[in-house]
Amino acid sequence: MADRFPSPFEMPTPSGAEGWQDLYAYSSVFSEDRREYEDGTFWFMDGVHTPEVIPPWDATILEYAIIALSQYNTRHYVIPPALGVDIRFLNGYMYLSPVGVADPEEIGARVPEFAERAGYYFQNWDRLYAAWMPKVRALIDELESISFAPLPHREDMAVITEGRGTGSALDMLSTYHKLVDLTLKLWHHHFEFLNLGYAAYLDFFGACKQLFPSIPDQAIAKMVAGIQVDLFQPDEEIKKLAQLAVDLGLASRFAGSSPAASVLDGLRGDAQGDKWLAAWEEAKQPWFNFSAGSGFYHSDKVWLENLDIPFGFLRTYIEKVQRGESLERPMEAVVAERDRIVSEYAELIDSDEDRATFEAKLGLARTVFPYVENHNFYVEHWAHSVVWRKMRDLGQVLVGAGFIASADDVFLLSRHEVPEVLFDYYHGWAVGVPSRGPSYWPPEMERRNGIMNALRQWSPPPALGMPPEIITEPFTVMLWGITSDSVRQWLGGASSDGALSGFAASPGIAEGPARVILSADGIADLQEGEVLVAPLTAPSWAPVFGKIAATVTDVGGIMSHAAIVCREYGLPAVTGTAFGTKTIKTGQRVRVDGNTGSVTIID
Amino acid sequence: MAQILWFDNYQPADAPVLGGKNASLGTMVGAGLPVPPGFAVSADCYRKALADNGLTGQIDALIAGVDPRDTASVTAAGSQARALIGSLGMSAALAEALREAYARLGSQCGDEALPVAVRSSATCEDQPDASFAGEHDTYLWVRGADAVAAHVLRCWASLFTDRGIAYRLERGYGQHGAAMSVGVQQMVRPRAAGVAFTLNPLDGDRSQIAIDASWGFGEAVVSGEVTPDNFLVDKVMGTVSRRTISAKTLEYRLTADDQVTAVEIDNERRLIPCLTDDEIAAVARLARRAEKHYRCPQDVEWAIDETTGDVLLLQSRPETVWSRRAKTVSCNADPITSMVQTLLKPSHSTPDVGC
Numbered sequence: 001m002a003d004r005f006p007s008p009f010e011m012p013t014p015s016g017a018e019g020w021q022d023l024y025a026y027s028s029v030f031s032e033d034r035r036e037y038e039d040g041t042f043w044f045m046d047g048v049h050t051p052e053v054i055p056p057w058d059a060t061i062l063e064y065a066i067i068a069l070s071q072y073n074t075r076h077y078v079i080p081p082a083l084g085v086d087i088r089f090l091n092g093y094m095y096l097s098p099v100g101v102a103d104p105e106e107i108g109a110r111v112p113e114f115a116e117r118a119g120y121y122f123q124n125w126d127r128l129y130a131a132w133m134p135k136v137r138a139l140i141d142e143l144e145s146i147s148f149a150p151l152p153h154r155e156d157m158a159v160i161t162e163g164r165g166t167g168s169a170l171d172m173l174s175t176y177h178k179l180v181d182l183t184l185k186l187w188h189h190h191f192e193f194l195n196l197g198y199a200a201y202l203d204f205f206g207a208c209k210q211l212f213p214s215i216p217d218q219a220i221a222k223m224v225a226g227i228q229v230d231l232f233q234p235d236e237e238i239k240k241l242a243q244l245a246v247d248l249g250l251a252s253r254f255a256g257s258s259p260a261a262s263v264l265d266g267l268r269g270d271a272q273g274d275k276w277l278a279a280w281e282e283a284k285q286p287w288f289n290f291s292a293g294s295g296f297y298h299s300d301k302v303w304l305e306n307l308d309i310p311f312g313f314l315r316t317y318i319e320k321v322q323r324g325e326s327l328e329r330p331m332e333a334v335v336a337e338r339d340r341i342v343s344e345y346a347e348l349i350d351s352d353e354d355r356a357t358f359e360a361k362l363g364l365a366r367t368v369f370p371y372v373e374n375h376n377f378y379v380e381h382w383a384h385s386v387v388w389r390k391m392r393d394l395g396q397v398l399v400g401a402g403f404i405a406s407a408d409d410v411f412l413l414s415r416h417e418v419p420e421v422l423f424d425y426y427h428g429w430a431v432g433v434p435s436r437g438p439s440y441w442p443p444e445m446e447r448r449n450g451i452m453n454a455l456r457q458w459s460p461p462p463a464l465g466m467p468p469e470i471i472t473e474p475f476t477v478m479l480w481g482i483t484s485d486s487v488r489q490w491l492g493g494a495s496s497d498g499a500l501s502g503f504a505a506s507p508g509i510a511e512g513p514a515r516v517i518l519s520a521d522g523i524a525d526l527q528e529g530e531v532l533v534a535p536l537t538a539p540s541w542a543p544v545f546g547k548i549a550a551t552v553t554d555v556g557g558i559m560s561h562a563a564i565v566c567r568e569y570g571l572p573a574v575t576g577t578a579f580g581t582k583t584i585k586t587g588q589r590v591r592v593d594g595n596t597g598s599v600t601i602i603d
Numbered sequence: 604m605a606q607i608l609w610f611d612n613y614q615p616a617d618a619p620v621l622g623g624k625n626a627s628l629g630t631m632v633g634a635g636l637p638v639p640p641g642f643a644v645s646a647d648c649y650r651k652a653l654a655d656n657g658l659t660g661q662i663d664a665l666i667a668g669v670d671p672r673d674t675a676s677v678t679a680a681g682s683q684a685r686a687l688i689g690s691l692g693m694s695a696a697l698a699e700a701l702r703e704a705y706a707r708l709g710s711q712c713g714d715e716a717l718p719v720a721v722r723s724s725a726t727c728e729d730q731p732d733a734s735f736a737g738e739h740d741t742y743l744w745v746r747g748a749d750a751v752a753a754h755v756l757r758c759w760a761s762l763f764t765d766r767g768i769a770y771r772l773e774r775g776y777g778q779h780g781a782a783m784s785v786g787v788q789q790m791v792r793p794r795a796a797g798v799a800f801t802l803n804p805l806d807g808d809r810s811q812i813a814i815d816a817s818w819g820f821g822e823a824v825v826s827g828e829v830t831p832d833n834f835l836v837d838k839v840m841g842t843v844s845r846r847t848i849s850a851k852t853l854e855y856r857l858t859a860d861d862q863v864t865a866v867e868i869d870n871e872r873r874l875i876p877c878l879t880d881d882e883i884a885a886v887a888r889l890a891r892r893a894e895k896h897y898r899c900p901q902d903v904e905w906a907i908d909e910t911t912g913d914v915l916l917l918q919s920r921p922e923t924v925w926s927r928r929a930k931t932v933s934c935n936a937d938p939i940t941s942m943v944q945t946l947l948k949p950s951h952s953t954p955d956v957g958c
Contacts, residue, residue, distance in 0.1 A: 081946050206944070207934050219837065364938065596843070
């Protein structure tokens with residue numbers, strides 16, 4: 001077993017990808033300037049959020065996200081043993097490095113500030129959280145109000161008669177800056193509570209392990225479960241619509257495989273059809289602002305813009321209703337089980353003092369749970385889908401100006417290049433001469449697309465640099481599921497005996513043919529009874545969970561969204577196997593034991 | 604005077620004449636726990652036998668003369684007392700009652716030569732709850748009414764093993780009030796058997812059930828002659844937290860002449876788990892039921908019937924090591940301090956070495 005991971009500086013540039021570094025921020029790539037630090041610390045590839053190459057503009061959101069996370073640890077709440085999470089892009093993939101506070105005395109010195117600052121939020125959580133939702137909704141509304149349009153042939157007469165004294169190009173440029181700044185603000189809001197929420201989870205986990213050293217992680221996670229959260233609402237809406245379709249006698253109209261658009265057209269005009277269509281329209285906002293992926297890629301398909309996705313789930317649910325099967329998420333059973341588990345462990349606690357502490361910590365974990373889950377829908381799904389949509393609108397403007405051939409090429413520009421490009425457009429439009437863009441950008445975009453394709457051929461190692469002694473940054477442990485065990489596993493390399501292990505994320509044992517899926521597009525291929533094997537799963541894939549036998553992922557901890565959703569849906573799951581997608585091949589029969597966290601290839 | 608008391612008809616008022624072990628079996632049967640059926644010979648039969656033969660005073664005098672600090676004096680008194688009791692014949696009335704009871708048990712179990720365990724269950728008038736665990740004799744696989752009667756007498760005599768005498772002396776129990784009840788209980792041939800603690804004996808974790816299991820009769824595990832398979836089961840979730848399969852070299856089994864003897868285990872079975880996952884779960888559930896019945900951590904003996912696959916409860920007594928320890932507070936109540944401690948040692952980052 002190796003004692004360190006490869007150095008980032010040993011990683012070759014894939015052929016055809018030369019010059020990729022210039023597409024990303026200069027401070028977000030490895031360089032000789034910081035080599036000693038970068039070589040000597042631990043980097044892990046974030047397979048949870050970004051398993052694929054990240055286009056230059058998409059990197060904006062990731063940088064904003066990771067740095068916002070960091071600021072709360074370092075400058076807001078002063079998490080005693082942790083600073084932030086460092087970020088680098090390497091061959092287009094994102095690598096993260098948890099930064100700890102090295103000096104034990106300094107850790108101690110930070111405690112009073114943490115007590116005061118984090119304490120304030122814990123004590124006032126309900127009030128502060130109630131204020132959070134309006135803030136984010138207002139931000140989403142501001143994003144929605146953003147509009148990019150081609151610069152007009154003539155400034156509108158109203159500009160003259162109102163004596164405005166400014167022109168459309170100023171609006172366009174400042175709107176772009178507003179979009180970017182709102183995105184940063186969104187991520188500041190995202191982390192306002194999250195670091196503390198995870199700290200509360202970790203604390204509850206820790207208390208359970210002190211009281212019951214051999215308690216399974218899954219038992220602890222189940223004690224926090226079963227609360228209705230908005231993240232499951234899109235699926236609930238589809239179920240309601242399926243039931244309504246059957247109740248209105250419309251089920252047969254949904255049979256077959258014709259595209260959503262034609263079925264919806266066919267429903268228009270008759271009383272029942274119109275009634276159903278009204279409910280469909282109602283459900284769209286906000287619940288169809290739901291990404292089929294993690295929400296971090298412009299290419300992730302959003303339900304609102306790809307109605308065939310929710311429509312497909314709808315069809316499956318209609319068939320289930322017609323077969324007399326229940327659509328209900330086993331919510332009552334989950335709650336009953338949760339309550340049973342809590343009361344039985346509580347009963348086993350010897351001292352009254354400990355029992356009171358257990359209940360208090362459980363209470364706090366449950367207080368933070370709605371935020372920890374809800375924020376994901378409002379930020380990564382809803383708000384992000386608006387950001388991507390507006391950027392695409394901007395891309396369309398550039399298409400109209402002849403700068404790029406396809407609107408999505410706008411994402412090959414990094415965020416600081418866009419104002420320059422817009423200024424070139426403004427320059428030509430204002431002066432009345434050709435902009436440089438139409439000559440410059442098409443071949444450049446071809447070059448950049450070539451680079452992206454070359455980068456996609458590279459297989460990113462799960463980790464780089466020096467393995468850590470101990471990881472204290474709470475996200476790294478709870479969400480990414482990176483622990484000393486995972487580090488050891490990565491150092492040791494993939495197991496050769498067909499056995500994989502990871503977190504026992506959701507109970508149950510299942511067997512079936514595996515289907516290895518590397519992106520959201522692949523889930524349409526899933527057959528009944530198959531075992532889904534993926535780098536990660538997205539919460540929005542939940543509607544397929546009724547079809548498949550089990551889930552196996554490469555990354556993710558016991559509190560990752562995927563683990564939570566699998567538990568809520570009663571689907572066996574093993575997360576954080578490190579090598580699932582590399583070891584298992586589509587078609588192989590696998591046995592997934594969600595009780596112990598083991599996966600075996602049976603073939 | 605009731606000579607024979609059936610477990611399935613246990614009354615709390617009978618406890619003084621049943622001794623701790625038989626009374627315990629009675630309460631467990633009453634609670635619906637899967638205990639093999641049987642009956643007990645009342646301790647009053649022992650007292651009556653002594654009295655009818657004029658031995659009461661002699662035995663009392665013998666024991667009164669023992670010097671607790673002098674093992675030789677204990678040994679001498681013990682062997683004399685045992686000899687006196689050994690010379691007793693069983694009264695016709697008791698012999699008949701025993702024959703009838705054995706026949707009834709045999710009929711209930713479908714075997715007129717039913718193999719039974721004949722177990723000592725000592726009692727003290729002033730210590731009705733004492734368990735006397737392991738201090739007196741048990742006889743396995745006894746068949747036929749005559750053999751049962753003979754072993755009842757041997758159990759009576761075992762009231763005065765050196766261990767038994769010393770036990771009562773150590774605890775300051777009055778020797779005068781000591782008497783012996785004897786349990787007669789159906790025996791099954793076990794595929795596997797062992798013990799279970801309703802806490803982790805390594806760290807006192809009350810959320811776990813620790814099962815030690817091996818092939819054949821449980822004596823191999825109880826005596827420590829075999830290194831058993833060990834399973835740690837989470838009490839609430841039912842999941843196996845830890846599994847250790849040992850090389851099981853020896854088992855107690857029934858030989859051709861109805862003796863329960865230690866025999867080497869064939870190579871094939873040494874390293875395979877002696878319990879399936881379903882059986883592990885069943886044993887754990889059973890131990891949990893016993894714990895709930897007694898409301899404190901238990902040390903349970905169990906066996907799996909080779910013929911039916913049923914999991915049977917043979918014995919249950921309070922766990923004594925961890926339950927006696929002073930209760931300590933494990934958790935830090937102050938949320939900030941405990942959060943900082945947890946952040947410094949997130950549960951997965953390093954192996955747990957305690958708080």
